[in-house]
Each structure stands twice: as C-alpha cells, then as structure tokens.
Amino acid sequence: MCAVLFALITWQTTVGGPLLTVDERIGLAVAGRAPEALTQFLSDLGGMPVALPVLALALGEALRRGQRARPLGAVVAMAAVPALVVPLKLWIDRPGPLTDATGYYPSGHTATAMVAYGGAALLLAPYAGRNRTLPVAALLTLATGVGLVLRGYHWPLDVLGSLALCGMLLLLTEAAIRRFRQRLSEHRPEPERGQGAGSRRTGHSDGAARPADRPPSG
Numbered sequence: 001m002c003a004v005l006f007a008l009i010t011w012q013t014t015v016g017g018p019l020l021t022v023d024e025r026i027g028l029a030v031a032g033r034a035p036e037a038l039t040q041f042l043s044d045l046g047g048m049p050v051a052l053p054v055l056a057l058a059l060g061e062a063l064r065r066g067q068r069a070r071p072l073g074a075v076v077a078m079a080a081v082p083a084l085v086v087p088l089k090l091w092i093d094r095p096g097p098l099t100d101a102t103g104y105y106p107s108g109h110t111a112t113a114m115v116a117y118g119g120a121a122l123l124l125a126p127y128a129g130r131n132r133t134l135p136v137a138a139l140l141t142l143a144t145g146v147g148l149v150l151r152g153y154h155w156p157l158d159v160l161g162s163l164a165l166c167g168m169l170l171l172l173t174e175a176a177i178r179r180f181r182q183r184l185s186e187h188r189p190e191p192e193r194g195q196g197a198g199s200r201r202t203g204h205s206d207g208a209a210r211p212a213d214r215p216p217s218g
Contacts, residue, residue, distance in 0.1 A: 002171065006164035009157050011043040012104050014092055025215030027097045031152035041191035042147025047138055052078075067123070069177045073159035074119035077173045079113045084165060098152040107154045111164035113144040118170050 009036050012019040044050055055078060089103040094103040117140045121133035145159035 001179040002164045002167035004124045006161060006168065009161040009164060010088075010092070012201040013094060013157055013161065018027075019157065023155050024097075027149060027152075027155040030150055031097050032150075036151070037150035039147045042143045043057050043109060043151050045064045045147065046111075046113035046144035048108075048112060051112050057122050058117045058123040061127075061171055062123040065127070067126075069180050070123050073173045073191040074123060077119055080167070080169055081108070081115050084169070085111050085162070088165075094155075094158070096153065097155055104164055106152055107145070107148060107158040108162075109148055110141065110145045110154070110159045111166050114163060114166040115169060117141055119165070119173075122170075122174065169183055 009019070011017065055074065059074060062071050070140070081144070085106055085108050088106055091109070093102045094105040095102050114137075117137035118134075119139035125133045145163070146152075148154040148159060149156050180202045
C-alpha cells in the first residue's frame with residue numbers, strides 16, 4: 001500500500017497531474033494561517049537536532065537491555081533517509097510553496113521524524129508496549145508534517161510522499177529483522193538427546209546398570 005501510494009504521488013508530482021493542482025491550492029490556502037511560533041515548533045520536531053537525540057536515547061536503552069538486531073536496523077533505516085530523499089529531491093526538483101527554490105519533494109523533515117520516532121517506538125515497544133509507543137511516534141510525525149504545511153515550508157504532497165516512502169522503509173526494516181531472528185533461531189544448536197532423568201541416574205539412555213555398578217556375585 002505504501003509503495004502504491006508513493007508511486008502515485010511521485011508520478012503526479014513529476015508530470016504535473018490533477019493531484020498536483022489540488023495540492024497547490026490547499027498548500028497556498030493554509031500556508032501562514034496558523035501562529036508562526038506554533039508551526040515553527042512543530043516543524044522543528046522533524047529536524048535532526050530534535051529527532052536524532054530521541055532515537056539515540058532509544059538506541060542506548062535497547063542496547064543496555066541486550067537488543068542487537070533492532071538497534072542495527074534502526075541505524076540502517078536512519079542512514080537510508082538521506083540516501084533516498086536527497087536523490088529524489090534533485091531528480092524531481094519541485095519548487096516550494098513560498099519560494100522559487102527547488103528540491104522540496106519529498107519532505108526531508110517528515111522523513112527524519114517518521115524514521116527517528118518510529119524507530120524509537122519499535123525499540124522501546126518490548127518494554128513500554130506498542131499501544132503506547134507507536135501512537136506517540138505517529139503523533140509526533142503527523143505534527144511535524146502539519147507544521148511544515150502550515151508554516152509554508154512544504155506542500156501537502158511533499159509530506160504525504162515522505163510518509164509513504166518511510167512507511168515502506170520501516171516495514172522493510174522490520175521484515176528484515178524478523179527474518180534475521182528466524183535464521184538465527186534455526187541455526188541455534190539443539191540440546192543433546194537422551195539426557196533425561198533416567199539417563200542422568202544411570203549414565204545410559206535405557207536405564208540399564210553398567211557392569212561396574214552391579215554387586216559382586218557370591
């Protein structure tokens with residue numbers, strides 16, 4: 001679903017389709033309509049100085065509790081954000097709502113927020129529960145996107161495209177972690193057979209006494 005949505009939004013943005021017209025009307029209608037201090041605060045939630053320390057704290061807690069696969073997956077996913085977003089910005093070269101500068105699709109702040117907060121939520125979910133961590137991550141990510149649109153930093157489709165792109169990224173990361181754990185469990189050595197209670201008492205799996213243990217005849 002995320003892949004289809006991202007492909008549709010990217011296609012419409014690239015060719016100037018009908019969705020782009022609606023997107024620009026909405027973006028210009030809402031830009032600057034909210035208090036600047038509030039929208040700037042919400043936009044900054046997707047900045048690296050705010051989002052990355054949150055992810056770093058979650059990484060530290062997960063490592064302290066003995067996790068290995070999930071922290072590695074979160075780091076790889078975060079590193080993939082600029083590797084994916086920057087080439088797309090250069091290729092599509094979309095102008096911003098209130099500026100002639102280009103390179104606004106997809107939204108880098110939205111991508112950073114989604115992967116950082118989403119990654120932190122997945123890292124802390126085993127201890128705090130997904131029903132607590134994931135809604136907080138979703139709220140912070142959506143707040144970032146809303147702030148960017150209301151502030152006039154991005155068009156709505158810039159934000160939606162990033163959400164779809166990073167949704168794919170997080171789902172693929174989670175699937176890779178599960179696959180890694182499955183393969184790891186398959187290669188764990190199984191306990192040796194024939195070490196039940198009877199064999200511990202006699203030293204033989206059939207429970208028969210060894211010749212040295214038999215009483216001497218006569």
